[in-house]
Amino acid sequence: MRTILHSWVIALLWMLYLPGLVASQELALANPTRVKAAFLRNFAHYVNWPAAAFTDSSTPWHICILGPDPFGDILETSLKGRTEQGRSFEVFRAETLDQLPSCQIVFLTYKDDARRRAVLDKLKNRPILTVGDAPEFLHEGGTIRFQVDDRVRLSINLDQARVAALTIQTRMLEVSSEVLDNGIVRKMR
Amino acid sequence: MFRHLSIHKRLAFVLWGSVLLAFVAAGAGLLLYQALTLESRARQIMEPYAQMVAVGTDAAVAFADPLRAQEILDTLRANPQILAAEITLDDGRSLASFSNVLDARAQQQSEKPDGIYLGSDAAQLLQGLPKGGRLRISMSLAQLSAQTHQAMWMFGAGMLVLLAATLIQMAVLRRTIVRPIASLTETTELVRARADYTHRIPVSGAGELARLGQSFNAMLEGIQQREDDLRRLAAFQRTILANAAYSIISVTPEGIVTSFNPAAERLLGYTADEVAGKQTPALWHDPQEMAQHARVLSSELGETIAPGFEVFAARPRRGLTEEREWIFTRKDGTRVPANLSVTALRDEGGNITGFVGLIYDLTERKQVEAEIHQLNQELEQRVAERTAQLTEANKELEAFAYSVSHDLRSPLRHIDGFLGLLKEQLAATLDAQSQHYMDTISKSVKRMGELIDDLLSFSRMGRQEMTRGPVDLGALVEDVIHEFEPETKGRVIHWHIGELPVVVGDYAMLRVVLANLVSNALKFTQTREQTAIEIGCLPDTSGHENETVVFVRDNGVGFDMRYANKLFGVFERLHSGKDFEGTGIGLANVHRVVSRNGGTTWAEGKVNGGATFFFSLPRENPSVARIAPSKATASQPCPLNEGLIAQVGSETE
Numbered sequence: 001m002r003t004i005l006h007s008w009v010i011a012l013l014w015m016l017y018l019p020g021l022v023a024s025q026e027l028a029l030a031n032p033t034r035v036k037a038a039f040l041r042n043f044a045h046y047v048n049w050p051a052a053a054f055t056d057s058s059t060p061w062h063i064c065i066l067g068p069d070p071f072g073d074i075l076e077t078s079l080k081g082r083t084e085q086g087r088s089f090e091v092f093r094a095e096t097l098d099q100l101p102s103c104q105i106v107f108l109t110y111k112d113d114a115r116r117r118a119v120l121d122k123l124k125n126r127p128i129l130t131v132g133d134a135p136e137f138l139h140e141g142g143t144i145r146f147q148v149d150d151r152v153r154l155s156i157n158l159d160q161a162r163v164a165a166l167t168i169q170t171r172m173l174e175v176s177s178e179v180l181d182n183g184i185v186r187k188m189r
Numbered sequence: 190m191f192r193h194l195s196i197h198k199r200l201a202f203v204l205w206g207s208v209l210l211a212f213v214a215a216g217a218g219l220l221l222y223q224a225l226t227l228e229s230r231a232r233q234i235m236e237p238y239a240q241m242v243a244v245g246t247d248a249a250v251a252f253a254d255p256l257r258a259q260e261i262l263d264t265l266r267a268n269p270q271i272l273a274a275e276i277t278l279d280d281g282r283s284l285a286s287f288s289n290v291l292d293a294r295a296q297q298q299s300e301k302p303d304g305i306y307l308g309s310d311a312a313q314l315l316q317g318l319p320k321g322g323r324l325r326i327s328m329s330l331a332q333l334s335a336q337t338h339q340a341m342w343m344f345g346a347g348m349l350v351l352l353a354a355t356l357i358q359m360a361v362l363r364r365t366i367v368r369p370i371a372s373l374t375e376t377t378e379l380v381r382a383r384a385d386y387t388h389r390i391p392v393s394g395a396g397e398l399a400r401l402g403q404s405f406n407a408m409l410e411g412i413q414q415r416e417d418d419l420r421r422l423a424a425f426q427r428t429i430l431a432n433a434a435y436s437i438i439s440v441t442p443e444g445i446v447t448s449f450n451p452a453a454e455r456l457l458g459y460t461a462d463e464v465a466g467k468q469t470p471a472l473w474h475d476p477q478e479m480a481q482h483a484r485v486l487s488s489e490l491g492e493t494i495a496p497g498f499e500v501f502a503a504r505p506r507r508g509l510t511e512e513r514e515w516i517f518t519r520k521d522g523t524r525v526p527a528n529l530s531v532t533a534l535r536d537e538g539g540n541i542t543g544f545v546g547l548i549y550d551l552t553e554r555k556q557v558e559a560e561i562h563q564l565n566q567e568l569e570q571r572v573a574e575r576t577a578q579l580t581e582a583n584k585e586l587e588a589f590a591y592s593v594s595h596d597l598r599s600p601l602r603h604i605d606g607f608l609g610l611l612k613e614q615l616a617a618t619l620d621a622q623s624q625h626y627m628d629t630i631s632k633s634v635k636r637m638g639e640l641i642d643d644l645l646s647f648s649r650m651g652r653q654e655m656t657r658g659p660v661d662l663g664a665l666v667e668d669v670i671h672e673f674e675p676e677t678k679g680r681v682i683h684w685h686i687g688e689l690p691v692v693v694g695d696y697a698m699l700r701v702v703l704a705n706l707v708s709n710a711l712k713f714t715q716t717r718e719q720t721a722i723e724i725g726c727l728p729d730t731s732g733h734e735n736e737t738v739v740f741v742r743d744n745g746v747g748f749d750m751r752y753a754n755k756l757f758g759v760f761e762r763l764h765s766g767k768d769f770e771g772t773g774i775g776l777a778n779v780h781r782v783v784s785r786n787g788g789t790t791w792a793e794g795k796v797n798g799g800a801t802f803f804f805s806l807p808r809e810n811p812s813v814a815r816i817a818p819s820k821a822t823a824s825q826p827c828p829l830n831e832g833l834i835a836q837v838g839s840e841t842e
Contacts, residue, residue, distance in 0.1 A: 034280075035253060042251040042320065154252060171248035175257050189256060 037078040044084040046172035053127040067109035231312040251320040258285035386413035436548035444469035444498030458520030505533035643774035662689035687725025713745030726827035
């Protein structure tokens with residue numbers, strides 16, 4: 001008897017508070033730079049590199065910023081004390097590619113398209129995950145592009161990833177908004 | 190308080206108590222179990238969801254994808270128990286959420302560490318996600334508590350069944366235990382209150398209670414039996430007490446009267462109501478007499494006896510008999526002699542529980558005794574008078590006999606004297622015939638003289654004053670025999686003299702006795718060629734205990750035992766004077782002397798078979814003992830086996 005009564009009460013409450021469900025879906029806006037820093041770190045988890053990408057098993061992750069640095073200490077703060085697959089993180093910043101050691105992740109911030117294309121072209125066949133903000137980044141041969149509107153979204157170039165011998169996990173694809181596969185751009189959402 | 194309840198209430202108390210206890214304990218246990226397991230049950234439901242969401246939203250969290258996160262969270266809606274769910278990023282932003290109810294506490298609880306938090310109607314699970322961020326799942330406890338309520342309902346139903354069972358148990362207990370006990374109790378109280386042992390308990394079955402009832406009935410029967418016996422005994426006792434001629438008074442150990450029978454009422458003049466429970470026997474006793482008896486008892490028992498009730502109780506207390514005469518004072522003041530005997534009443538342990546006094550009136554007996562005493566005195570006086578008269582008459586007679594004898598002697602002496610003179614003068618002239626007459630006269634005169642002498646002697650024996658003293662019979666016999674020597678010249682005589690004792694008596698008289706007996710023996714053995722005379726004494730013979738018996742035996746002519754009683758009379762003769770001369774006074778003299786010495790005489794014999802004469806002398810003589818208190822105051826007994834030296838018949842010479 002009481003069980004039934006309870007059920008009724010619960011059902012009534014349900015109907016009363018149904019509008020609240022929609023409101024909770026809005027994600028409060030955060031600092032996009034901070035989000036990007038976190039994303040760079042997470043790529044180490046969701047992307048698989050071939051063993052040749054590291055000099056030895058204890059080599060830390062090399063995350064390199066090529067071009068003007070948007071992060072400041074935000075990136076260091078985000079990576080501080082963290083490891084991924086037993087490797088710690090190291091951040092390198094340079095204006096030109098020559099100034100960088102061998103990196104696993106390269107964040108390209110060149111505004112100049114030509115410079116960007118040249119670097120991407122250079123890195124094309126190497127096991128390096130190239131990340132950038134530019135709208136044509138994927139078509140220029142980049143692997144992952146950050147797209148910032150209400151929030152930071154991902155676009156992934158699976159073709160380039162295959163060329164660079166990188167495997168991008170399906171889970172990451174699930175949360176990305178666009179995937180370039182076999183020359184076709186597919187909207188995920 | 191519990192003790193004053195009836196059995197039924199107590200049983201009910203215990204049963205209901207245990208049921209209630211079981212109810213409370215089980216209910217509390219159940220609730221406690223539900224409360225303790227609530228968290229784990231909630232965890233069992235929520236944890237798989239949390240795990241699933243954590244894995245599913247892994248990438249969504251990593252790349253802050255609210256859509257994907259929301260998709261996965263929304264799968265939880267399928268379970269209506271889940272009220273709300275939310276994924277929060279590390280910077281505090283909510284990545285995805287849904288809620289069925291408004292949960293105000295959600296924001297506050299997001300700061301808490303991982304775990305399950307139970308609220309009153311909801312449980313909340315907080316869990317950190319591997320790629321940062323936290324998951325919060327909130328679930329309603331309604332269904333879990335519904336389970337609990339279901340269990341409680343089941344439990345309640347079980348308890349109702351238990352209560353019903355308890356009610357039935359109570360009814361059974363009431364019928365099988367409480368009612369029989371109640372009826373037993375009721376009967377017991379009835380029996381006790383009315384002392385009526387005819388009640389019986391209805392008994393059925395064979396349980397302990399039935400056995401108890403049977404035993405109780407048997408006990409009642411036994412008690413009734415004993416009660417009847419007691420009643421009969423009491424009636425018997427009452428009848429005895431009421432009708433006994435003796436006064437029977439019972440008292441407590443302290444002396445207070447407890448019962449007083451009608452005979453006592455008649456004897457003492459008090460009624461039982463006047464004395465029972467109030468008075469002690471001191472009421473009807475003379476204080477002086479009691480004090481006197483107390484003194485006697487004190488010296489007799491060696492401890493001080495107070496002159497009070499103890500006078501009667503002292504001896505019975507010590508297990509001694511108490512019976513003596515008292516002078517009782519009746520209520521009207523008159524005094525009654527009565528015999529009182531007191532006995533102690535004792536219980537099984539020997540403790541004194543009281544005393545019983547038995548009193549009988551001695552008034553009549555005293556009167557009778559006084560009468561008897563008076564009659565005796567009168568009789569004695571009469572006897573004394575008669576004896577005095579007889580003694581007087583006897584004395585007169587003896588004096589007469591003596592004076593006659595004495596006076597007869599002088600004419601006889603004259604006759605004899607003048608007859609002698611006549612014979613001398615006429616001797617020449619007298620013819621033979623006349624001479625014979627003269628001799629006959631002379632003989633008769635001489636014989637008459639002897640008769641008179643003997644009579645005088647007999648008379649003297651009766652009157653003579655006795656002087657007692659020790660007499661050596663042996664010496665006396667020798668002396669007597671010596672005296673007879675002239676007469677026995679020419680005869681063959683064998684004397685057998687046994688050892689004879691020293692006796693107490695009059696020497697002269699005893700000499701007369703022995704002289705007469707020896708003279709007799711010699712006289713009646715004249716015809717024998719050889720004479721055997723035996724003198725001795727006999728050891729104790731029947732009929733003559735404490736007497737010395739002396740005998741003189743001869744082998745003479747003897748006598749016919751038919752005339753034995755005539756032997757000791759005066760002038761009694763068994764043989765004619767022609768055969769044996771004599772006056773017939775000798776044995777009479779012997780009898781008289783022995784009698785005066787307190788002994789007896791008798792004889793045995795047969796014709797031509799000899800004769801034996803016995804006389805006895807008392808060995809002790811109290812009247813003499815006072816006169817001469819020496820070693821010779823008693824006759825010695827006869828020396829053993831010395832009396833007979835030889836048989837007369839075996840003597841040959």
